[in-house]
Amino acid sequence: MASAPGRVNLLGEHTDYQGGFVLPTAIPQRATVGLGRNGTPSHVLYSANLEKTLRVPVGEVGTEFAPYLTGCLKLSGVMEGLNVHITSEVPSGGLSSSAALEVATLRALRELYSLELNDVDLALRGVQVEHEFVGVMCGVMDQMASSLADTRTLLLIDTRSLERRAVPLPAGAEVLVLDSGVPRRLAESGYNERRAQVEEASRLLGVKELRDVTDISTVETLPSPLKERARHVVSENSRVLVGLEADAVIFGGLMNATHASLRDDYAVSHPLVDDLVGLLEAHPDVFGARITGAGFGGAVVALVREGTAAAVGAAVLAAYGTLGRVVVP
Numbered sequence: 001m002a003s004a005p006g007r008v009n010l011l012g013e014h015t016d017y018q019g020g021f022v023l024p025t026a027i028p029q030r031a032t033v034g035l036g037r038n039g040t041p042s043h044v045l046y047s048a049n050l051e052k053t054l055r056v057p058v059g060e061v062g063t064e065f066a067p068y069l070t071g072c073l074k075l076s077g078v079m080e081g082l083n084v085h086i087t088s089e090v091p092s093g094g095l096s097s098s099a100a101l102e103v104a105t106l107r108a109l110r111e112l113y114s115l116e117l118n119d120v121d122l123a124l125r126g127v128q129v130e131h132e133f134v135g136v137m138c139g140v141m142d143q144m145a146s147s148l149a150d151t152r153t154l155l156l157i158d159t160r161s162l163e164r165r166a167v168p169l170p171a172g173a174e175v176l177v178l179d180s181g182v183p184r185r186l187a188e189s190g191y192n193e194r195r196a197q198v199e200e201a202s203r204l205l206g207v208k209e210l211r212d213v214t215d216i217s218t219v220e221t222l223p224s225p226l227k228e229r230a231r232h233v234v235s236e237n238s239r240v241l242v243g244l245e246a247d248a249v250i251f252g253g254l255m256n257a258t259h260a261s262l263r264d265d266y267a268v269s270h271p272l273v274d275d276l277v278g279l280l281e282a283h284p285d286v287f288g289a290r291i292t293g294a295g296f297g298g299a300v301v302a303l304v305r306e307g308t309a310a311a312v313g314a315a316v317l318a319a320y321g322t323l324g325r326v327v328v329p
């Protein structure tokens with residue numbers, strides 16, 4: 001058995017597939033995976049959350065939640081039938097529930113087969129599962145955070161070199177995460193489209209990755225929407241670096257700026273999420289707030305005065321409810 005946490009990202013969104021910087025932390029909620037040999041030619045995959053069993057012949061990928069697991073098994077060279085039991089406390093929608101599942105599965109496989117796999121290689125194998133089996137061309141942040149971050153500090157990751165260092169949370173602050181209740185629709189196709197757009201932007205700018213843009217005004221030469229997409233990535237990279245030295249007030253201001261950039265330039269927010277972020281930003285105990293993760297709905301993160309997270313969360317959610325706006329599924 002093994003487990004792994006979800007993550008929440010405070011600064012550095014949509015930078016990790018352009019060689020940029022990210023600043024996530026682990027959350028207390030974890031995915032847990034138990035596995036063992038079943039002596040048959042099929043894997044028997046059980047999700048306790050979905051109360052569902054899938055049977056997948058060894059060597060095949062399967063559907064629904066199976067690819068997250070069979071991808072890990074195939075890339076780890078498993079040639080025999082396994083029973084795999086998964087359960088997760090990590091909510092879906094911006095908190096890396098899939099990376100937590102992959103990292104927990106790979107940790108359990110490392111244990112069962114005594115695999116020589118360090119924590120970075122394990123994370124990169126999780127990323128490969130997403131690319132080759134799930135079809136999301138994600139960056140390395142989520143699996144790196146799930147594999148290497150803790151819940152007490154932020155983990156600065158240079159996603160180009162994979163160098164990393166623990167960074168303390170600004171003094172006098174704590175992290176609050178709220179679910180906007182907006183289901184993430186078209187997140188996978190939108191995500192892959194954004195990635196293709198910034199790859200095109202870096203090609204047109206003649207740089208390897210947008211990490212290498214040193215003068216942000218050069219992005220203004222690009223046609224829309226590549227200009228806006230690139231402006232987000234380049235400005236977001238600087239926000240992470242400024243955030244490393246910032247106190248809570250400045251750090252919060254950077255988070256607000258990230259939200260505006262994700263909403264206006266990267267176009268991955270949603271009107272209801274903007275409402276929730278607006279309510280948070282207006283609260284006196286909130287330093288800053290923004291959508292977190294890939295976007296298109298899901299979770300928001302706020303930096304709040306230490307000791308106030310529960311009260312702020314309750315007050316803001318009550319106000320959010322009285323806005324009376326309806327999510328159309």
Ligand code: GLA
Pocket residue numbers: 012013014015016017138139140141142293294295
């Ligand atoms: C998803 C991806 C990450 C990262 C974020 C956006 O969580 O899995 O690699 O790109 O979106 O920052």
